Amino acid sequence: MKPINEVVSVITPLDRKNVDTDQIISKEFLKRIERTGFGKYLFYHWRFDENGQEKKDFILNDERYKESEILVAHENFGCGSSREHAPWSIMDYGFRVVIAPSFADIFHNNCFKNGILPIKLSVAEVEELLANGQQEPFKVEVNLEEQTVTAQDGKVYSFEIDPYQKQMLLNGWDEISLTFQYEEHIAAFEEKQRV
Amino acid sequence: MAKTIIEKIWEQHIVYEEKGKPDLLYIDLHLLHEVTSPQAFEGLRLANRKVRRPDLCFATMDHNVPTKNLPIIKDPIAKKQITTLEKNCQEFGIELADMEHPDQGIVHIIGPELGLTQPGKTIVCGDSHTSTHGAFGAIAFGIGTSEVEHVLSTQTLWQAKPKTMEIRINGKLGFGVTAKDVILAIIAKFGIDMGTGHIIEYTGEAIRNLTMEERMTICNMSIEAGAKAGLISPDETTINYLKGRRYVPQGEAFEQAAQNWLALATDEGATYDTVLEIDADEIEPFVTWGTNPSMGSGINAHVPFAADFKEESDREALKKALAYMGLEEGQPLTSIDIQHVFIGSCTNARLSDLQAAAEVVKGKKVHPSVTAIVVPGSRTVKKQAEEEGLDAIFLEAGFEWRESGCSMCLAMNDDVVPAGERCASTSNRNFEGRQGAGSRTHLMSPAMAAASAISGHFVDVREMVAAKA
Numbered sequence A: 001m002k003p004i005n006e007v008v009s010v011i012t013p014l015d016r017k018n019v020d021t022d023q024i025i026s027k028e029f030l031k032r033i034e035r036t037g038f039g040k041y042l043f044y045h046w047r048f049d050e051n052g053q054e055k056k057d058f059i060l061n062d063e064r065y066k067e068s069e070i071l072v073a074h075e076n077f078g079c080g081s082s083r084e085h086a087p088w089s090i091m092d093y094g095f096r097v098v099i100a101p102s103f104a105d106i107f108h109n110n111c112f113k114n115g116i117l118p119i120k121l122s123v124a125e126v127e128e129l130l131a132n133g134q135q136e137p138f139k140v141e142v143n144l145e146e147q148t149v150t151a152q153d154g155k156v157y158s159f160e161i162d163p164y165q166k167q168m169l170l171n172g173w174d175e176i177s178l179t180f181q182y183e184e185h186i187a188a189f190e191e192k193q194r195v
Numbered sequence B: 001m002a003k004t005i006i007e008k009i010w011e012q013h014i015v016y017e018e019k020g021k022p023d024l025l026y027i028d029l030h031l032l033h034e035v036t037s038p039q040a041f042e043g044l045r046l047a048n049r050k051v052r053r054p055d056l057c058f059a060t061m062d063h064n065v066p067t068k069n070l071p072i073i074k075d076p077i078a079k080k081q082i083t084t085l086e087k088n089c090q091e092f093g094i095e096l097a098d099m100e101h102p103d104q105g106i107v108h109i110i111g112p113e114l115g116l117t118q119p120g121k122t123i124v125c126g127d128s129h130t131s132t133h134g135a136f137g138a139i140a141f142g143i144g145t146s147e148v149e150h151v152l153s154t155q156t157l158w159q160a161k162p163k164t165m166e167i168r169i170n171g172k173l174g175f176g177v178t179a180k181d182v183i184l185a186i187i188a189k190f191g192i193d194m195g196t197g198h199i200i201e202y203t204g205e206a207i208r209n210l211t212m213e214e215r216m217t218i219c220n221m222s223i224e225a226g227a228k229a230g231l232i233s234p235d236e237t238t239i240n241y242l243k244g245r246r247y248v249p250q251g252e253a254f255e256q257a258a259q260n261w262l263a264l265a266t267d268e269g270a271t272y273d274t275v276l277e278i279d280a281d282e283i284e285p286f287v288t289w290g291t292n293p294s295m296g297s298g299i300n301a302h303v304p305f306a307a308d309f310k311e312e313s314d315r316e317a318l319k320k321a322l323a324y325m326g327l328e329e330g331q332p333l334t335s336i337d338i339q340h341v342f343i344g345s346c347t348n349a350r351l352s353d354l355q356a357a358a359e360v361v362k363g364k365k366v367h368p369s370v371t372a373i374v375v376p377g378s379r380t381v382k383k384q385a386e387e388e389g390l391d392a393i394f395l396e397a398g399f400e401w402r403e404s405g406c407s408m409c410l411a412m413n414d415d416v417v418p419a420g421e422r423c424a425s426t427s428n429r430n431f432e433g434r435q436g437a438g439s440r441t442h443l444m445s446p447a448m449a450a451a452s453a454i455s456g457h458f459v460d461v462r463e464m465v466a467a468k469a
């Protein structure tokens, strides 16, 4: 997994709440057996019309946001299906950070396994960022070590993050190798279960 | 100290704990299907890792499988997913109920059916509706593919202890009100993210009176309330359901197990982080009108007005939803015409669901402008239904009678609702495009969907059943 600490980019304001994983990656793209190549299908039915043409009014199709690495949306981002294809498509598209007031549990977890940083800010803070970002491209600097989002207007937003998950992201650790260090505990547990 | 069942099961499964870290939790049962597992197995192979406990894994094929003309899969990519699962199960020694196996079915239907699902277990699957298994008093939750890989190789997961929530349903359900109506009413009342970070325990008189199949319908949709999992403390109903199933202990060992299971029930006086209540007699047969499961109302209500909502973001969400659904503010729900009916999915495709639907359609005909299909949740359900003659009732009425699988719940196979058309569905998600690009989904119970099939529009099934009696 690719470690992550600082990300500087314009934000992509996605003015929606309860964005579900069916919208992030639609089921017709779940048939691949690889982890990569999902970026072109991200938000497919919001991005493209029936003829595969870009819909002009969807934010991802605005040239000015094409290089953005930070997605901002309203509450309960990533609800619904557990499909990890959702974070895979977000990552593959080029986003490294998602900012929202709240996330659905499984999606939130899946982000950490893929080197995506999900940041929770308050509703008011997110609305402020969205409002700024919707007017014109708005740059922020995310710093995981410091747990801050610094906006181009100088405003600093701090966020909380679980210390364990923070370390995972900062170091890009492979969780399975980490867990192997607890092999004796697992074996002892299994032994106890047998009796 | 008095404890909830959630705390008891959690504590029994801690392999390792340390301050500042999540708990390392042991997993007792790992269910697998073709869509969320291939990348996990590939990960194992790349890192040269083994499956630690293949004996605790069980796999089936459900999401992609066709529901007619078996075993031909036309879509080459879907086919590859199926053959990949076969190959992976063979290579890693995992039991598989493949497409033509008599035990095949939707993963959350066959777990309980086979008795793999048991009280007190920790159960995971790369699928959010794993919460279904909580009906037995298990901690069962959906995981992503990276976690599938983690469980395959270590049989554990790092998990922060979730908060606990009680949802008490007081009193008795009224005539014609089903488990599906209960869970839809709960989500409409408290919202689709009310359960975030929590495991829900459903309690109260109404829950105690439910059969196991009805309890599964409720727990199944815990994820639609945003919860990590939902469960119900085991009781005699649980024990009676499990007795004699293939994977439960048999004979005297079963009696012993049953005692342990019953002891898991939440202690008198135990407390939860959050408590919510709802009265059974305020629940009516329910229908959703929007694009998430909380956007629903009792059948005799109307589509809300934007002015009914206080917050601007909710008014916006309503407008977007109605534009997608092709509905107007204030429209009575009974005035909405439909073109499709889908009776199926892990929420409502067990035998009792098919019985309830058959009871409504018996001796009647599907409305000429409606295409209606029944997709049993498993091959076992299909067989039992046929033994009772339910297939004949459905076919006679003009329904199609299909092979088991997820089918039109997510439309990964050929069972798709065309753009702009409307479907009365017994499944669990009405998100945009869920049943096909541009499709419009309305969630409801099997009896309500059956009644809609006959009428061609939504209707209060109680009128139909009462008229019959």
Ligand code: SF4
Residues within 6 Å of the ligand: B062, B063, B106, B107, B108, B127, B129, B345, B346, B347, B405, B406, B409, B410, B427, B428
């Ligand atoms: S029936 Fe629907 S919700 Fe259930 S497992 Fe299949 S796709 Fe998922």
